[in-house]
Amino acid sequence: MAVQTQTIVNGVNVDQLVGTINAIKGNPDLARFKFRAETEWIGGGHSRTRIQSFYGAGAEDTSRSKPFVLEGDEPPVLLGQNAGPNAVEAVLHALASCLSVGFVYNAAAQGIQVDSLEFKLEGDLDLHAFLGLSDKVRPGYENIRLTYRVKSDAPRDKLEALCDYVQKTSPVLDIIRNPVPVTIDLEN
Amino acid sequence: MAVQTQTIVNGVNVDQLVGTINAIKGNPDLARFKFRAETEWIGGGHSRTRIQSFYGAGAEDTSRSKPFVLEGDEPPVLLGQNAGPNAVEAVLHALASCLSVGFVYNAAAQGIQVDSLEFKLEGDLDLHAFLGLSDKVRPGYENIRLTYRVKSDAPRDKLEALCDYVQKTSPVLDIIRNPVPVTIDLEN
Numbered sequence: 329m330a331v332q333t334q335t336i337v338n339g340v341n342v343d344q345l346v347g348t349i350n351a352i353k354g355n356p357d358l359a360r361f362k363f364r365a366e367t368e369w370i371g372g373g374h375s376r377t378r379i380q381s382f383y384g385a386g387a388e389d390t391s392r393s394k395p396f397v398l399e400g401d402e403p404p405v406l407l408g409q410n411a412g413p414n415a416v417e418a419v420l421h422a423l424a425s426c427l428s429v430g431f432v433y434n435a436a437a438q439g440i441q442v443d444s445l446e447f448k449l450e451g452d453l454d455l456h457a458f459l460g461l462s463d464k465v466r467p468g469y470e471n472i473r474l475t476y477r478v479k480s481d482a483p484r485d486k487l488e489a490l491c492d493y494v495q496k497t498s499p500v501l502d503i504i505r506n507p508v509p510v511t512i513d514l515e516n
Numbered sequence: 517m518a519v520q521t522q523t524i525v526n527g528v529n530v531d532q533l534v535g536t537i538n539a540i541k542g543n544p545d546l547a548r549f550k551f552r553a554e555t556e557w558i559g560g561g562h563s564r565t566r567i568q569s570f571y572g573a574g575a576e577d578t579s580r581s582k583p584f585v586l587e588g589d590e591p592p593v594l595l596g597q598n599a600g601p602n603a604v605e606a607v608l609h610a611l612a613s614c615l616s617v618g619f620v621y622n623a624a625a626q627g628i629q630v631d632s633l634e635f636k637l638e639g640d641l642d643l644h645a646f647l648g649l650s651d652k653v654r655p656g657y658e659n660i661r662l663t664y665r666v667k668s669d670a671p672r673d674k675l676e677a678l679c680d681y682v683q684k685t686s687p688v689l690d691i692i693r694n695p696v697p698v699t700i701d702l703e704n
Contacts, residue, residue, distance in 0.1 A: 367613065459540065460681075474698060
């Protein structure tokens with residue numbers, strides 16, 4: 329009987345992580361992913377997004393038996409009914425979720441044990457552009473401030489270096505900090 | 517007895533929308549909002565975001581008695597357990613949620629009745645940067661494709677003009693298409 333041991337750090341299977349990296353080194357096309365979402369308007373500011381399928385690692389993923397359902401809405405002061413967080417709040421969630429994965433996976437790869445990890449985010453947004461009252465103000469966030477709080481036995485300089493590395497490689501931080509081309513079509 | 521009538525189009529209170537616009541014209545500071553999120557790492561790729569408070573219209577909002585809770589995780593092929601959509605999928609949700617609000621609110625302001633509105637989104641992402649295997653590939657989406665499907669009695673050219681206008685004023689589309697400064701601090 330063969331005994332298999334797996335290296336799990338921070339809940340991350342490091343053997344699988346190394347295996348993934350080696351597989352991609354052998355076949356770079358495995359790194360090409362296509363992520364998807366479908367959204368329907370419900371009424372007023374309320375919409376509902378379903379997220380299930382994606383393409384990656386050379387195949388359509390089949391791991392999700394049903395879609396994740398995300399509600400979007402506005403608060404009453406922005407004419408909605410609080411059926412969900414609004415779109416720019418969802419951006420903050422996406423950013424923290426991405427940095428969390430990046431931090432924890434890279435910590436695991438480096439053998440750094442993370443005891444806890446928290447993020448606080450705040451973004452400044454001036455509604456003049458969204459309401460069509462000014463074209464001198466941008467519609468989106470003027471800036472976003474984020475603070476990490478990490479508990480770990482690792483020395484401070486190692487954690488700081490890890491933060492820096494995570495910032496360089498975070499997909500959502502890149503999407504927010506740098507331009508992404510978006511093509512938009514109105515179907516017939 | 518005074519009779520009050522309200523103009524509701526697409527579930528949007530147009531009187532309130534006009535009132536908001538006039539209030540901001542009178543006091544531009546009312547347009548300054550601060551949106552927030554707090555995220556805690558749960559384990560592996562799994563994190564949980566709470567969204568509740570924000571500042572806007574000159575005051576801290578008190579409309580939400582409890583936070584919205586959003587789960588983030590990765591699928592098994594990316595070493596997670598599908599406790600939620602991943603961070604770059606959440607970006608697609610945020611984008612569609614934003615365009616939905618923009619389209620429906622502006623349609624209401626123009627007196628355009630919307631019967632239904634749907635979005636499909638797909639983004640291409642190469643994992644080489646996230647996995648530290650290349651610095652020639654960007655970490656985030658290379659591009660995002662989005663299609664609208666609208667049912668409305670309004671003529672096609674009016675809907676196209678509305679789509680164009682919404683693209684110019686959408687906060688999340690601006691955040692994705694253009695650079696947003698993000699400051700990140702590691703707390704002691």
